[in-house]
Amino acid sequence: MPGPWGQAPAGRPGADPGALEQALREVAPERWDAYERLLHALAEGQVLMLLWHGSPGSPDAQYGNMEISGHGYAPAVTSPEQLTASGWARAHEVISGREIAASLYRTRWGLWLNPHAPGGGVGVPWADLRRIAAGLDRLPAGPLKLSEPQVNAQQFFALLERQAGEVRAVRALRRAWVQPSVGEPYLAIGLDLYESSPPAVEAVRALMQRAIAVAPEGLAVSTVAMADEYDPVALWMRANARPFFDREAGRPPTGPYPPVPPYPGQSMPGRPIPGQSMPGQPSPGWAYGTQPPAPGWGQQPQPPWPGYPGR
Incomplete structure (x- = not known):
């Protein structure tokens, strides 16, 4: 019986089965270009998910799980050869990178590739699985x-603030300067x-178009939905x-959103993430890097993960 995310395909036609492992070998700290290649290879390829319970298709089938620095990851291997090297004696499931990305990120679980490998393998946080699912x-x-x-964009902000009051759908506007690891920085406007x-939506789109017309030349502007509980910029x-x-400024706060959940790489009180924050970046959006897996990653019973229940 199909699970909530449908049948797992046998792999994407034309995908190079060795591309994922080649990209994995090139990943290193601060090598964001190599990490991007890994994400592209994962999006086009497939992985072997390790099942802690059951077998593919059985009602009790359940992925294994591991915890790294307070964040959950589902372990996977990248080929039958790596499965043999891992010593995994239980069942496994072959699934495309896009499908496992779409299923995991919604419950804020990441994917850990080849945790048995020297150095502990590479973890892909759920924020990046979301990117794979939505399009890198x-x-x-x-x-x-x-x-x-x-940025010096007072006319732009003033026009936005003035005309937002005339668009009844707008509750509040926020702003942030975003510098990706790959690509140009840009101004993000949070739409509440x-x-x-x-x-x-059309009224807000027209509002943004009018404001962008008076933005400084060369300033890249993007919008973010504040209601998106998975967007790291919105978080x-x-x-x-x-x-x-803020249309409701001065009123008692009602809190239209639940508390902000932590996401991979975000500083959490009492739960530092060694070696992941970049210099001068006290509150990163998220971070990556190779880390050793938790001791006994595949040997100790794990709490059940309420994700893919098998087919």
């Missing part, structure tokens, strides 16, 4: 450096809306950026 070219490459904008009906703005337009 559509979302910025992390780790992101996020800060208050220092009362509704997302087609007329409301950062909710936690760190005060609105520069």
Whole structure:
């Protein structure tokens, strides 16, 4: 019986089975270009998910899981040869990189590739699995450096603030300066809306177009939905950026969103992440790197992961 994410395909036609392992060998700290190649190879390839319980297709089939620095990861291997090298004696499931990315990130679980390998393998945080599922070219490459904008765009902000009051769908506006690890920096405008009906979305789109017309030449501007509980820029703005337009300013706060959850690489009190923060970056969007797996990654019983229940 199909699980909630459908049948796992046998792999993408034409995908190079060795591309993922080649990309994996090139990943190193601060080599974000190599890490991007790994994400592209994962998106086009397939992995072998290690099943802690059951077998593919059985009602009790369940992935293994591991915890690294307070974040959950599902372990996988990249080829039958790596499966043999891992010594894994239980069942496994072959699934495409895109499908496992789409299923894991929604429960904020990452994917850990070849945890048995020397050095502990490589972890892909859920924030990057989200990028794979949505399209790597559509979302910025992390780790992101996020800060208050220092750009001289007063006319742009003034027009946004003034005309936002005339667009009834807008509750509040926030802003952040985003510097991806790969690509050019840009200004992000966080849109906190009362509704997302087609007329409301069109009114907000027109508002942004009018404002961008007076933005400084060469300034790249993007919008972020503050209601997106998986977007790292929206999460950062909710936690760190005060609105520069707030229709409900002065009213008792009601908290339209639940508390901001931690995401990979975010500083958490009492749970530092050694070696992942970049110099001068106290609150990164997320971070990556090779880390050794938790001791006994495949040998000790793990709490069940409420994700893929098998087929």
